[in-house]
Amino acid sequence: MLPAPPTSAASAAVGARAAVAGAFLAQGLLFISLTTRLPALKDKWDIGEAALSGLLLMMVLLAGVGSVLAESLAKRIPSGTVLRGGLVVIALGAALVAAAPSFAGFVAGLAVYGVGLGLVDAASNMQAVAVERVYARTILPSFHGAWTLGGLIGAGITLAATGLYPVVAAAVIPLIVAFGPFLPRATDPTAHGPAVEVLWRPIVLVGLGMVLFYMVDTAATAWGPTYLDTTFATPERLVALATFPYLLATLLMRLGGDALVTRFGPVAVLRAGGVLAAFALVVVVAAPAWQIAVVGFTLLGLGVAVIAPLSYSAAARIAGGPEVPEELRQARVDVVIGRFNQFNYVGALLGAVLTGLVGADSLRLGFAVPMVLILAIWPLAKHFAPVNEPDVVER
Structure with missing residues (x-):
């Protein structure tokens, strides 16, 4: 049972928290259902790593378009409405990817799914930070934990069932979640007072940390199964073990993340995680057998979770500075989170595309890219430290 937030909006917030967690879960379920079947899709359409990298690039770029669209829509309509639409789009796109009768249909499905991916990524986090604000304590890790659970x-479905049609069945879940009671917006963000804009420099510095996460995360989830499939004599049904233990470790760390951050602070937690992640990728790159590579992916999940x-959370805190009227705060943070979400796709480009291109001949080399770059979290971690809200300026 979800604990009630300490506000008069307790009932609505509890329902919204459950609905938003469901959206994260549906997104994670569908995304991993697709990426763990990349080897099967690669074989079905007879495409190589370079061509697959190109298709992933297209999908990531279109996800960026979807995120920009979410930002634009959030200026006029509630983020909950944007999220409902995005959930429908990813369901349609994933079903088309799995069941397409032609290569053109497969590419079209990836395109539709890419746009929906951006819409849901941005809008689900808009809703998450709004619910966190109502609860007045950190709960973002639990939302992202719901994504990991999905x-x-x-x-698990990939391990239990081969073929592509389970993806079509999984696409029903976002359609169900779309009917959830997402958090409403009280006012029109353009209806009151002068425009208020936060300073972007601290947000960009925090965003660079997110670039590093999605670089590593997308490399692991998009290329991990293919790495096991092409580098080792891994049984076909077990290639998902590149992803399954990684996600399990990520889930466990996110469930305990609030307590760790409270005890040691975000700077120490992020720096320790960065060192662990780099070591984990050394294990992946140097693994003599697929079982050792799986250990590396598991440690990686603990490091970056x-x-x-x-x-x-940090971006929302910075965006909703003390001079932003409370009745306008959610709308303004929605717009900032929509733009901030673009860091997601910069990281995804590095993780999915650069890993594939550098690793076109050997994915060992491809995974060496995030192995080195993740260490940049060490100097960036200081910008996650809790500080007084930054000044907010009027245009």
Whole structure:
């Protein structure tokens, strides 16, 4: 049972928290259901790593378009409405990817799914930071943990059932979640007072940390199964073990993330995680057998798990400065989170595309890219430290 927030909006917030968690879960389930079947899709359409990298690039770029669209829509309509639409789009796109009768249909499905991915990524985090504000305590890790739980379910389905049609069945889940009671917006963000804009420099510095997370996360989830499939003599049904233990470790760390951050602070947690993640990728790159690579992916999940939720929380805190009227805060933070979400796709480009291109001949080389770059979280971690709200300026 979800605990009630300490406000008069307790009932609505509890329902919204459950609905938003459901959206994260549906997104994770569908995304991992697709990425763990990349080897099967690669074989079905007879495409190589370079061509697959190009298709992933297209999908990531279109996800960026979807995020920009979410930002634009959030200026006029509630983020809950944007999220409902995005959930419908990812369901349609994923079903088309799995069941397309032609290569053109497969590419079209990836395109539709990409746009929906951006819409849901941005709008679900808009809703998450709004619910966190009502609860007046950190709960973003639990929302991202719901995404991870969905991913675990998707990876488990891949382990239990071969073929592509389970993805079509999984696409029903977002359609159900779309009917959830998302948090409403009280006012029109353009209807009151002068425009208020936060300073972007601290948000960009926090965003660079999120770039690092999605670089590593997308490399692991998009290329991990293919790495096991092409580098080792891994049984076909077990290639999802690149993703399943990674997600399980991520889930466990996110469930305990609030307590760790409270005890040691975000700077120490992020720096320790960065060192662990780099070591984990050394294990992946140097693994002599697929079982050792799976250990590396598991450690990787522990290392990077809390970077993304702490990034969104920090960005929302900075965006909703003390001079932003409370009745306008959610709308303004929605718009900032929509733009901030673009860091997600910069990281995804590095993780999915650069890993694939550098690793076109050997994915060992591809995973060496995030192995080195993740260490940049060490100097960036200081920008996640809790500080007084930054000044907010009028245009």
